[in-house]
Amino acid sequence: MSDQQHTGPGARSHDAQSDGRHDVDSRDTANDTSNADIQLAGGHDSEGPPTDGSSHDELATRFADPGLPAHTYRRSDIDPLAARRREREVATLFGLSTLGTLLFIVAYFAVKPSDAAGPEMLGQVALSTKLLGLGLGLAMFCVGAGAIHWAKTLMPDDEIVAERKPMRSSEEDRRAAVAALKEGAAGAGLGRRKLIRNSLLGALAPMGLLAIIPLRDLGPLPGDVLEHTAWKAGRRLMTDPAGRPIKAADLPIGAVVHVLPEGIKKLPRPLDEEAKATAIVIRLAPSDLADQRPDRKGWDVAGIVAYSKVCTHVGCPVGLYEQQTHHLLCPCHQSTFDVTRNCAVIFGPAARPLPQLKLATDEAGYLVAAQDFEEPVGPSFWERGD
Amino acid sequence: MARLEKSAGDIANEIDERFGSAKFVRRSARKVFPDHWSFMLGEIALYSFIILLLTGTFLTLWFKPSQVEVPYEGSYIPLHGLTMSEAYASTLRISFDVRGGLIMRQIHHWAALIFVAAMIVHSARVFFTGAFRKPRETNWLIGVALITLSIIEGLLGYSLPDDLLSGTGFRIAEGVLLAIPVVGTYLSFFFFGGQFPGEDFIARIYTFHVLLLPGIFLALITVHVMLVWYQKHTQYPLPGRTEKNSVGYPFFPVYTAKAGGFFFITFGVTTLLAAFVTINPVWLFGPYTPTQVTAGSQPDFYMGFLEGAFRLMPNWEIHALGYTLSMNIIVPCFIVPGLLFTSMGLYPMIERWVTGDNREHHVLDRPRNVPTRTGLGVMALTTWLILLAAGANDVIAITFHLSINAITWFFRIAIFVVPPLSYVVTKRICLGLQRRDRDLVLHGRETGRIMRLPNGEMIEVHEPISETQRYILTAHESPGPLELEPATDPNGIPRRRVLASKLRARISRFYFEDRIVPPTPTDARELESSGHH
Ligand code: HEM
Ligand code: FES
Numbered sequence: 048m049s050d051q052q053h054t055g056p057g058a059r060s061h062d063a064q065s066d067g068r069h070d071v072d073s074r075d076t077a078n079d080t081s082n083a084d085i086q087l088a089g090g091h092d093s094e095g096p097p098t099d100g101s102s103h104d105e106l107a108t109r110f111a112d113p114g115l116p117a118h119t120y121r122r123s124d125i126d127p128l129a130a131r132r133r134e135r136e137v138a139t140l141f142g143l144s145t146l147g148t149l150l151f152i153v154a155y156f157a158v159k160p161s162d163a164a165g166p167e168m169l170g171q172v173a174l175s176t177k178l179l180g181l182g183l184g185l186a187m188f189c190v191g192a193g194a195i196h197w198a199k200t201l202m203p204d205d206e207i208v209a210e211r212k213p214m215r216s217s218e219e220d221r222r223a224a225v226a227a228l229k230e231g232a233a234g235a236g237l238g239r240r241k242l243i244r245n246s247l248l249g250a251l252a253p254m255g256l257l258a259i260i261p262l263r264d265l266g267p268l269p270g271d272v273l274e275h276t277a278w279k280a281g282r283r284l285m286t287d288p289a290g291r292p293i294k295a296a297d298l299p300i301g302a303v304v305h306v307l308p309e310g311i312k313k314l315p316r317p318l319d320e321e322a323k324a325t326a327i328v329i330r331l332a333p334s335d336l337a338d339q340r341p342d343r344k345g346w347d348v349a350g351i352v353a354y355s356k357v358c359t360h361v362g363c364p365v366g367l368y369e370q371q372t373h374h375l376l377c378p379c380h381q382s383t384f385d386v387t388r389n390c391a392v393i394f395g396p397a398a399r400p401l402p403q404l405k406l407a408t409d410e411a412g413y414l415v416a417a418q419d420f421e422e423p424v425g426p427s428f429w430e431r432g433d
Numbered sequence: 434m435a436r437l438e439k440s441a442g443d444i445a446n447e448i449d450e451r452f453g454s455a456k457f458v459r460r461s462a463r464k465v466f467p468d469h470w471s472f473m474l475g476e477i478a479l480y481s482f483i484i485l486l487l488t489g490t491f492l493t494l495w496f497k498p499s500q501v502e503v504p505y506e507g508s509y510i511p512l513h514g515l516t517m518s519e520a521y522a523s524t525l526r527i528s529f530d531v532r533g534g535l536i537m538r539q540i541h542h543w544a545a546l547i548f549v550a551a552m553i554v555h556s557a558r559v560f561f562t563g564a565f566r567k568p569r570e571t572n573w574l575i576g577v578a579l580i581t582l583s584i585i586e587g588l589l590g591y592s593l594p595d596d597l598l599s600g601t602g603f604r605i606a607e608g609v610l611l612a613i614p615v616v617g618t619y620l621s622f623f624f625f626g627g628q629f630p631g632e633d634f635i636a637r638i639y640t641f642h643v644l645l646l647p648g649i650f651l652a653l654i655t656v657h658v659m660l661v662w663y664q665k666h667t668q669y670p671l672p673g674r675t676e677k678n679s680v681g682y683p684f685f686p687v688y689t690a691k692a693g694g695f696f697f698i699t700f701g702v703t704t705l706l707a708a709f710v711t712i713n714p715v716w717l718f719g720p721y722t723p724t725q726v727t728a729g730s731q732p733d734f735y736m737g738f739l740e741g742a743f744r745l746m747p748n749w750e751i752h753a754l755g756y757t758l759s760m761n762i763i764v765p766c767f768i769v770p771g772l773l774f775t776s777m778g779l780y781p782m783i784e785r786w787v788t789g790d791n792r793e794h795h796v797l798d799r800p801r802n803v804p805t806r807t808g809l810g811v812m813a814l815t816t817w818l819i820l821l822a823a824g825a826n827d828v829i830a831i832t833f834h835l836s837i838n839a840i841t842w843f844f845r846i847a848i849f850v851v852p853p854l855s856y857v858v859t860k861r862i863c864l865g866l867q868r869r870d871r872d873l874v875l876h877g878r879e880t881g882r883i884m885r886l887p888n889g890e891m892i893e894v895h896e897p898i899s900e901t902q903r904y905i906l907t908a909h910e911s912p913g914p915l916e917l918e919p920a921t922d923p924n925g926i927p928r929r930r931v932l933a934s935k936l937r938a939r940i941s942r943f944y945f946e947d948r949i950v951p952p953t954p955t956d957a958r959e960l961e962s963s964g965h966h
Contacts, residue, residue, distance in 0.1 A: 108953050110874075110907045113900040115673030115680065161508045161530045168508050168529065176535045180708020183536070188701025194694030202687045209465040209679045211665060213793055214568045265623035272628060273618070287724055305724065318502075319628040322604075322723035356724065360748075361608025361762060362629075363601055364726045378728040379605065380744045381827060381837055394838055396743060396761045398750035426608035426762075428618045432755040 115206060123200050133200040140193030147185030154178035269430075274423045276308075276324040278404060278416040283309040284328060284353065292413040293328070295348050303368045304328045305356065308416065323424055325356040325364060326404055327375070328414070335373060335387045343389055346405040348414060353404040354390050357425040358382055360397035375401065398427065466688040467668040467681035471562075474555035475661075476692060480699040481548035482654060488541040489643060495531055497523040498593065498639035500632045509716055517595075517720030520635045524594035524715055539707035545590060546712075547703060549583050549735040556580065560780075560810045563798035564667045567791065570781040572664075575657045577778040582646060582653075584735050589642040591713075591733055595635055598730050600721025604629060612762035630723060670796050670908045672901050679795070731825060741823030742769040745845050773817070780809075787940045789915055801870075802909040804863035805944040812856040819848050860947070867949040870906040873898055874952045875960055907951040915941040 122129040158178060160171035216224070237244050283292045284306040293304060306326050314320045331350045339347075346352070354375070356364045363379035368386075374393070375384040382395030390401035402424050405417040423431055449455045499519035505512050507522065508529050527534035556576050559565050565573035588606075592599040607629040610621040626633030668674045668681070682688050718727060732740055742765030749760040784806065785791065800807040822829070823844040830837040877895035884894050898906075917938040921927050928934070 108955070110900075110903050110954055112675070112904055112908070113672045116901065155532055159532065163508075165510050168510070172529055172535055175532060176539070177708050179533050180536045180539075180704050184701045184705035184708060186701075187697045187704060191694040191697025191699075191701060194690045194697070198687050198690035198694065202690065204682075204687075206680050207463070207465055207683060208673070209665075211677050211679050211795060214664060215793075262623065266626040266631075266633075267622060269618045269622045307724065316628070316632070318630055318723060322629050325724040361605045361612075361743075363604060364724055366726050367728060378726055378730070378827075379601070380740075381841070382748075392748060394841075396746050396748050396765075398748040398759065398761055426611050427750060427757045427759045428611040428621075429614055429616075429756055429758075430618060431757040432752070 115208070118205050121200065121204065124204075130201065133196070137193045137197045137201070140189045140196060144186045144189035144193065147182045147187075147189060149182070151179055151182030151186065154182055273323075273425075273428060273431075276419055276424060277311050277314060277320045278308050278324055278326075278419045280416060280418050281407075281409065282416050283409070284326070284406075284414045284416065285309050285311075287325065294412050295351055295408050295414050296412060298328075298330045298351055300330050300332050300350065301370055302328075302330045305366075306353070322362075323357065326353050327356045327365070327368070328353045329368065329373075329386055331373065331386065338388045340389050343403060346403055346417075348406045348408055351406060351414065352386065353406050353414075353416075354384075354386070354401040355404065355420060355424040356401075358397055359392075359399040359401060359424075360395070360426065362426045365401065462683070462685040464662075464684040465665070465679045465681045466684060467666045467674075467679060468688075468691075469669060471558045472666065473695060474551055474558055476695055477699055478548055478551035478555055479654065479658070480696045481544045481551060481703070482650060483696070484544040484700055484703055485541060485548060486647065488537045488544065489647075491537045492527060492534075492541060493643055495523055495527050495534065496520070496593065496639075498636045500595065500630070500635050505720075512716065512719065515720060518635065520593060520595040521715070521720045524596070528716060536704070536707055539710075539712050540704055541590075542712045543707045543710075544703050545587050546733060546735075547699075549580070549587060549733075552576065552580050552583060553735075556777075557810070557814065561798075561800040561807055562667070562669075563794065563803060563806070565781045566794040567781075567785060568664055568793050569660070569667075570785075572657055572660050573781050574778055575653050575660075577774060579650065579653055579657070581774055582649060586642060586646045586650070587733055587735055589638045589646070592638060593635065593642060594713075594715045595721050596715040597718040597721050597725060597727055598715075600630065600723070601726055601730070602732060603634065604723065609762055609766050612759040612766070614758055614763075630721070665795070667795050667797050670799065670905060672904050674796060676793070676795050728827075731828065734821070737824040738773075738817050738820035739766060739770060739824075741820035741826075741844070742766070743824075744826055744841065745820070745823050745848060747845075769820070773813070777813070787915075787937060787944055788912060789937075789941075790912075796908075798909065799905075801863040801866040802911070804860045804867070804947065807863050808856040808860035811859040812852045815855040816848065816852045819844060819851060823848070864947055864949060867951075871949055871952050874903050874906050875957060907953070909951060911948050911950050912945055913948065914938065914945040 123133045124130075154175065158171060158175040160168050160175050163171040215221075232238070284304075285292055285308070287305040287307045290307075290312075292309070293306070298304070304327070306328050307321055308324050311317055311320050311324060329352055331347075331352060333350055336347065336350060356366065358365050358377040358379065360377065360380055360382050363377050365375050365377045365382075365384065367376040367378055368374070369376065373386040375386055375390060377383075377395065377397065380396050382397035383393050384390040384397070384401050385393050389403055392398065392400060402420045402422050404420055407415050407417040409415045445455075497519040501519050502516045503519055503522055505515050505517055505522050505525065507525050509525055512525070524538075527538055529535070556573075559573065559576070588602065592603050607621055607625065610624060611617045613620060621629070624634065624637070625631040626637075665679045666681070668679065674680050682691075719725075731737075743762075746761050746765045749764075751758040751760060798806075823841070826837055826840045826844065829835065830840055877897040880894045880896050882894040883891055885891055915938055917935060
């Protein structure tokens, strides 16, 4: 027992207690009265210090416990008129509660929001919610307040004292318990019959698999679906949500358009595809293109650039574009991307630039993707590499 | 009346003959419950849980946990004709087309906030008064589990309506799953039934939200309350209250009336709050689509510390051998809460080891009398609060017209500087209060009356404090640091585990080096005989 390598808590005033640090053993544990043994407190009940040291030297080390204060009587204990008044107050509260219930019922039938025409509906919902809430709230609050008022003013308020026994069982019970367990274990003979013990372990240990394996069909394996999106060479950029193609020549400098690939709504799970393909298109002035990475030359169409809108932090749509600074801001954790520098991260928890979508135009002059994103879009994942 | 009593007696008789219940009633009816306002915090949590069960069950009658996309045709005109998931459409139906639906939704949401908040404040009360000490460590651990699970339960519930805000929350959850090393991608695909958002996850989190987690809550809360009953409540260190007794009001009728009444009061207040303060007006956010987002949105407060950790974390990501390790997600989402909750859970064991105190404790500590524990608790709370504030850095920036970068950097530094500072300050305050207590006991209370001594000196008259107060101020123990024993025992045999005991002596010194010993009658007598008052 490493405890005993140390001397006890050395408070000078507590030698009595520190001796008793392991004193649960020395407690009077044979006592088996139930806590129905209750006495009314009379102030005589002080047992000295809060710890159970029974020190001979107590007087010098401790101020005496004056015991429970004498019981003081309330008005309602001595004055029958006051008691009557309290009784009426409690009854009033209970009565208010009944009124609350009535209010709820009346409001329920009197206000029916879905009958209201169009714009009035919201006002009716608000009214209904307030009246129902007021009724229910009053019904609950007043019955509770009444009960507590009753308990505090009319029920007996003398504190009672019950004896507290240590949690630890008596020595006798502990010995008997150990003996019973030993007897049982000997009967089963687990210690002796190694074959049974080992084969039982062999039966139980793999059962965890029974809980895990059937979960396999929760979903398909990832494969490489995170690395591709619905963008393909020649797919038009369609405005989101209107779904119109974009003529490069129609975009003024500074324009910002949210886009999705053409035909995405017709794919098998359109929301899954949108979650990856969503992109933002911005037309920069030629002067703002000076700092673009050399290997991204030719990815724009006359200053029109497109970037994935899925934040490389944990995937929120990066929807806020600041015209003056050319910053794209993610509203979730404020990662900030500089569009003039291929959406490099300039602030926040995102670790990678937003992937760029290489653009081209088709014969009709509409913006199209020149290829899919070169790298997986969105949050990082273990197999992502890079 | 006599008739009534007789029929009640008949029923009781039938029950007792089958279950022997009289024994239990005899013992329990007059069971003593110590009373204090701070003991109501746990009750608020319990009652909020019951409110959640009641209102949640009501909501299940209409809510459709389905991501099937349908056109909206309900009575909320602005969204007419839009396609949305059945989950969102049914939440709109509950709000507008089911009478009482909106008030129930709002009670449910307010009760969820109160549930988590009450548990946090309750656990702070338990911590600062030392109620977690032996034999109550199990209940402390249950409490930590409940708080952790309630954060998850709240996140799931909040996500059920599948509005733009909550859907974005689960988009973030996908990013978090993906960041788990080695298995993250697989976990995410299994969880969402494929790619995000898929068509399965609302139905899955619904089962967790209304069945699995509430079942676990119910089991844990039952054990928690039964342990309080069985081990009996702790009590404050007041005259007449000792380690060997329990002083308070009888279970029946006083405690029953007070606790029962308090349930209704909690329900009433939550309902009134829900009636007059709108919460989560999902119809304003619109249905979830992965391509849109609203700015300045805030999660429920219990998610705030994670949100803050997320925002403060620098963008570290490790790429090696073709794999990616996203420290910018793993640290705020797993390591920070892991450390907070693990240290919280282990604290009772750590303190027991440091103090070597293996006794049962049923009388509470006054926080000032345990300065190191109190300081550590304040430090943990401060950490939590800074993260919470950092989670609202955009709101702070907009409200006070500050640069978001500056605020983020401020918090990045504050998270390392302020908590230790708060520890030191708290500990000093505690020691100061103890010193004042000591002075009060030895010199009495200042009366403000000035008296002139015969020799012309002016002194302030002090009045001795009452016996009761003196007892309250001196009843506690003030252990000193454990001392390290020599490396060998008296027989020259080397002791085992020297390193552990060295470490323990060190931590013990950290805990107990600074201390104020409570005054004793001897001190008082000595002072008196030396001519002071
Ligand atoms: C124990 C803790 C619980 C917490 C912290 C919690 C939290 C929440 C929250 C925050 C919401 C979003 C409410 C909104 O739309 O504003 C919610 C929704 C919901 N909860 Fe719970 N809840 C709990 C227990 C339960 C239980 C026990 C049930 C059912 C038996 C339940 C059923 C529902 C349903 C059906 C919804 C979606 C309906 C809607 O949002 O209108 N909840 N929950
Ligand atoms: S998701 Fe964009 S910053 Fe976190």
